[in-house]
Amino acid sequence: MRAWRSTSRILVTALVTATLAGGVAQAAPEPEEAEKTAADGRPLVEGPIAGTVPGDPSAPEVADTYPWMSTVTDLAAAGYVEEEFYLSGEADAYRPTGERVASDVPYTTRLIVRRPTDPGRFNGTVLTEWQNVSAGYDLDALWSPEQIMREGYAWVGVSAQRVGVDQLRGWSPARYGDLDVTGQGAFTADELSYDIFAQAAEALRSRGGDARPLGRLRARTVVAVGASQSAGRMTVYYDRVLPGTTPVFDAYAFIVGPAPSRRGEEPVFHVLSETDVRTPVRRADDDRYRRWEVAGTAHSGWHGQAYRKPVLDRDLGAAPEYACDRPPFSRAPLHHVLAAAYHHLVRWARYGSEPPSAPPLEFAADGTLARDGLGLARGGIRLSQVEVPTALNDGINSGETFCVLFGSHIPFDKARLDELYPSPGRYVSAVRRADIRAVLDGHLLPADAYQNLRDALASGIGRP
Template sequence: MAVAAVAAAASLVDVRGATVPMPTVTGPLGASAAGDPARDYPLNASVVDLKGRGYLEQEFFIEGTASRFTTPPQATGTVVDGGHPYKTRIIVRRPATAARFNGTVLVEWNNVTAGRDLDIDWFQTYDHLTRSGYAWVGVTPQWVGVGALKAWSPARYGTLNVTHGGTLANDELSYDVFSQAGQAVRNPGDVNVMGGLRVERVFATGHSQSAGRLGTYVNSVHPLGKVFDAVILHGGGGRVRADLDIPVWKLLAETDVQNQAANRQPDTKLFRTWEVAGSSHVDLRFRTYSTQFGPRDGSPTAPGFVSAASRGAPPSGSATGPSRGAAAGGVPSLGASPSSGTRGTTGAPGCDRPSYSHIPFYQVFNAAIDHLVRWAKDGTPPPSAPPLEIATVGPPAVIARDADGNALGGIRLSQHAVPTAVNTGVNTGPGFCRLNGSHEPFTADRLASLYPSHAAYVGAVKEVAARNLRAGYILKVDADATIAEAEQSNLGR
């Protein structure tokens, strides 16, 4: 494996994050073409044409010694002990030139609920990130992610370890490992993982289980090191303390609100929650992206890993729907076959409803990222948004719905407010069905009753897209794309 450079020994820096050690960085690592049977390339190498977007992808190893922390609820932790050796990988996707870089880096805590690293926030936002000049860094701080890497390519990843040689099996080091990864981005040493780009802001982000861990991190560990300028808790995370000094943003799908509704917090000067009606924890965009690299890389998992799905438990930090056989969040049945669980090409076999909401949650995520830059940079707060309406608080909460079964309240994108289907964040069935949400198209008669002409449909879409754009919930590029999709449809013709 080719190695371009190896950094000098770990050292401390004297700017933001001064108490966080600087890891030793090795890389960028050489790589064969993605799909090489020898597997000498990054697991989860991007399926996006990064070069065509003026971007590049590089993998680095970071290593050093990490500390364990106490993590009292909504309070600053303390160091338990230190000196635990670790070594893990990070993946950097960044503009190839300084002219393309906007100064902001998103550092994602990769999700391991499926037994391997998944860069879910990258899945959702890569179009916007690469269009707008952001950089993205994916971090593998947990033993499951490292174990899957080693199982997939022992030659490339065999030296990685985040358990102090197997003596720390509960991800005790993950918080400090994540801090040190952020430090390598913010205050690079001899090996500059950002290729010399001038970094102005570093945001932490993570989805589901990773959001849960980031919620703990921002409450208990961030105050000790203050590496990050803002945090996005996507699809999870517990209550956030009120005295933090950086913006924290919860972005929740309808699925997530089921277990978050009873624990909502009001918006403040440095806290926001946005809830997106009709969206699901695992949606069509997630599914579409992940199926592109799955056949290429296979499905490696860490030895000894037992999934939350097989245990019948929700991923840590996420939400779960009602048990199988219960009314799925109050959604009226449209006659879907419980045995097939499929409609078109988007179903997950065995789920009680056709899987994967088609509501483009990523459009809201894109807008939130741009708002977060202004919020962190000069204190300009983002707009607040109405919450989803709740019929029964629970948990799990039952979301209030219209006669068709679509959720009331929340951020209502055109695809939801001008519906052509029932899109929800609920489902039932085995495995992770409860996270997939559902998508059930309206009948032709129902569509005709709603939209007597193509012009009526397009006009309604334009009105809602314009309203969401004015409110700041979506960007113009996504509003334009939504309108173009409606104009190209055959509905009402």
């Protein structure tokens, strides 16, 4: 922690000084090779699968197809590439109790990979996401391109569950028609999902075979990440399946969802938005577990919704729209805190360097979250968007379908802003102080603090 604070002080000093001084495809195997497990029992990887947005005419068997939710981010500009692979093998089936009910059940699913092309840009860590299927399709819930690519991670999405795979099969039979994670209908309650997820990690570590999901990259640390529903599935894996199997992940991040109760060998990071904190009863931090709660943030906030809208407009014809009771989508950036959490989690797994703790959100006497005079939650990790507010960002909403998860964003009017920040300098200085404190506490990376400061300088807040 001392080293983190020392390094952060140097970076923050440079950040502030600089800102103020500046003014403001491979073919499918032949039939005789179609056994879906490598000769040594490892899962078989095939790919990269031909076809890219908006279609690759050189591959007639999958012409005009591309990966589901292929990113709209300009990966090439950041030295990244997106590729998709088939993953096949034989998986064991487990009930949520951890009881193994079948062995060696054949499956075929897919991996979507976004990674640096140059090994020199790779930080050695793979964020392996159990894709969320709450909406009825695979969702890149934790793909945060700016932070992930800036830090040099590889990100891999794993299609482990029946709902997501069934949707893929219907969306593009040419591309996904052969996928099956049910043992041809024998296991429809995702009994295979735990072992499939583990085998994906095994495939990412493997240096053998012709098809390598990471290309020339060599994974040093493989982290399992999952959000909400996926965090729940990973909790079952960690608590009940993992103790009887061989570990394949170095660390785990459980985001806006449940986390394990078992103390295992691998470190666990648990990050919750304001939406998700509903009781003052919490598991205490220890040498294998950290829990961070982030004031003002939502289970599913603005950042992810804004990124996914053009993707879903393209792939579904239109992104879902919601009629919520309050203006939806908190803009407090939970993804900034996640970037810091990943940084600490990797150091924890590699070197045993324990992450900093964080203050919990506070509760009022009536059992609800305590709030200040502006309606903002008290306690927790407080980024400048909450500590120096220009809007009410919280984790509260209601209405149809998923509205309860979106939180709210209600901008302050000019009279309130003028009252809070009578000059631009007053506002910018307050933002700088809040984020420097967050960086020194280990809850925010300097690069995100720098961007917040640039945004504050450009905001015009405090000007007549």
